[in-house]
Amino acid sequence: MKGVGLIALVAAAMASACSDLVSPSSARLTVVSRDEQDCCAVPLTDDQKQQVQNAITGLQLSSIAICSNAGFFLQDRLNSGEIQYDWATSAYGYMNTNGDPNVYLGQIAFDPGELRNTLAHEESHFMGYEDSGPPETAYDVGDECAW
Numbered sequence: 001m002k003g004v005g006l007i008a009l010v011a012a013a014m015a016s017a018c019s020d021l022v023s024p025s026s027a028r029l030t031v032v033s034r035d036e037q038d039c040c041a042v043p044l045t046d047d048q049k050q051q052v053q054n055a056i057t058g059l060q061l062s063s064i065a066i067c068s069n070a071g072f073f074l075q076d077r078l079n080s081g082e083i084q085y086d087w088a089t090s091a092y093g094y095m096n097t098n099g100d101p102n103v104y105l106g107q108i109a110f111d112p113g114e115l116r117n118t119l120a121h122e123e124s125h126f127m128g129y130e131d132s133g134p135p136e137t138a139y140d141v142g143d144e145c146a147w
Helices: 003-018 046-060 063-081 113-125 140-144
Strands: 042-043 085-086 092-093 103-105
Touching: 003 042, 042 140, 046 063, 046 113, 063 085, 092 113, 103 113, 113 140
Parallel strands: 085 103
Antiparallel strands: 042 085, 092 103
């Protein structure tokens, strides 16, 4: 019984500590800039990992060069454990700008038809694409690679 209480206490503390880290609900994808590791990120479950692998394979097989390249970079991230699940974010996904090599996925990234878009979008940030501005944005890359 003591162990259960301790687990509940730790979960409550993590939720409280993460409450200020949650991305705005109006943001589809968010680039988060912080100097510390995300407290709410955990390794992917086996089911999530399989879904991510399927999306990455689709990207790798794409005839669109940017999508295929993103797929191969993402495969390296997946193999290295650098794709994580952030259970507290309301964003589809994000990456940090502080040298953190991880891609963080939110629950809604796993909605049907979203995962390839989100993965390609986030990986494109590592490739130098921004969320706004010409000629092509990270949103454009995500949309182009979604199917």
